Structures are given as structure tokens and as C-alpha cells.
Amino acid sequence: MANPPTPPIPLAARPVLFLDVDGPLIPFGSAQGYPVYESPGAPTEADGHPLLSRLDPALGPRLAGLPCELVWATTWMDDANACLAPRLGLPDLPVADWPEPSAEDLRSGTHWKTAGLVAWAAGRAFVWVDDEIGDADRRWVSAHHPGPALLHRVDPRIGLGDGDFAALESWLRARAG
Known part of the structure; x- marks a missing residue:
């Protein structure tokens, strides 16, 4: 007998996933290069950011399938919705x-996003996906955030991959019960 489907988690109770763009979604490449993707109906390279062709459109459904509230945590700010979300x-x-x-912040060696993301989470469980997370950030979050947090560093040369999604999904599902 199959288990009944898990009911959706109310949005306010769902963990937050703070998502950086440059590195995790738009890899910087390695000596072997990086893949280039076509996005049907999306603006051409000449219409936008020269690195948008590195954005894998298959990441969108994978991110949307995670049991969390997705939040942009990037210097792209509102441009992430205009340029990236449609792709x-x-x-x-x-x-x-x-x-x-x-x-x-500067003395502690934490990333400039760290304190702001903890404040934004306001005690909710959260994941932060970025390529610039370090030990100082982990220590600061541990000392200043009352809820569970996963600071997941992505290799900026290759971006989000299967191993990253496995770690994110496992952590998020554990928080969802």
C-alpha cells in the first residue's frame, strides 16, 4: 500500500531558500569550459547579460520542486525576476x-549578505545557496539565528548540480517532516 501524498506545507512554515545567481546558477566555467544553453523565446545574448547563455533552464523546475520558499539573494536584485525567472x-x-x-561584519570576516539574510529569515529555517560562503558565515549564523540553517556552498566553476540538489532536498525534506 502506497503512502498517501504529503500535504503541502503552509508557505509561512516552509523553509526559505536564499538563492545567489553568479556562481550557483551562472557558472564561471573551468579550464574545460562550461555548457551553453538555448532558451526558446528568451532574449538573445545581445538583449541582455552576456553570461545568460550559461543559465541551464532545467534548473527552474528542479528549484520549484524543492519544499521551500525561493528568494533571490543576489546583486541582480529585481533584475533576477526580469531576466532569470522567465528563462x-x-x-x-x-x-x-x-x-x-x-x-x-567587516571585522568578523562574514560575507556582506550574512546578517541581512538572517534578519530576512526572522527565525525561520533557511538554506543559503552561494559560492562565497565561508566558515565565518557559518559561525555567525550559528550564533545569531535561532532556527535551523544550511549554508550550502556551490562550486562556482560548475554551478548547481545533482549533488547540490541531493543535499538541498534532503535537508529541506527533513525540515518538512
Whole structure:
């Protein structure tokens, strides 16, 4: 007998997944290069960012299938919804905003996004997917965030891959019960 389907998790109870763009979604490439993708109906390279051809449209459905609330956490800000979401088949997503880094942020060695993302999460469980996460960020989040958090560093040469999705899905499903 099959298990009944899991009911959807109310949005407010779902973990947040903060998603960086440059590195995780748009890889910088390696000595072997990087794949180039065509996006039917999307603007051409001449119409936008010269690296958009590196954005794999198959990532959109994979991200949308994760049991979380997706939030852009990128310097692309609102341009992520205008340029990236249509290529990925995603709806407009919330965009995390953060204050300028404080002197304490700079002294602690944390990423300039760290404190702002913790404030945005407001105690909710969250995942932060970025290529610039370090040990100082993990220590700071552990000391300042009351809920569970996964800071997942992606190799910027190759971007989000199967191993990353396996880790994200496992962590998120564990939080979903």
C-alpha cells in the first residue's frame, strides 16, 4: 500500500531558500569550459547579460520542486525576476534586501549578505545557496539565528548540480517532516 501524498506545507512554515545567481546558477566555467544553453523565446545574448547563455533552464523546475520558499539573494536584485525567472520558468520571487555591511561584519570576516539574510529569515529555517560562503558565515549564523540553517556552498566553476540538489532536498525534506 502506497503512502498517501504529503500535504503541502503552509508557505509561512516552509523553509526559505536564499538563492545567489553568479556562481550557483551562472557558472564561471573551468579550464574545460562550461555548457551553453538555448532558451526558446528568451532574449538573445545581445538583449541582455552576456553570461545568460550559461543559465541551464532545467534548473527552474528542479528549484520549484524543492519544499521551500525561493528568494533571490543576489546583486541582480529585481533584475533576477526580469531576466532569470522567465528563462527558468519560475514566477517572480521575493528579493532579499540587506543593509550595507557594518564595521562588525567587516571585522568578523562574514560575507556582506550574512546578517541581512538572517534578519530576512526572522527565525525561520533557511538554506543559503552561494559560492562565497565561508566558515565565518557559518559561525555567525550559528550564533545569531535561532532556527535551523544550511549554508550550502556551490562550486562556482560548475554551478548547481545533482549533488547540490541531493543535499538541498534532503535537508529541506527533513525540515518538512
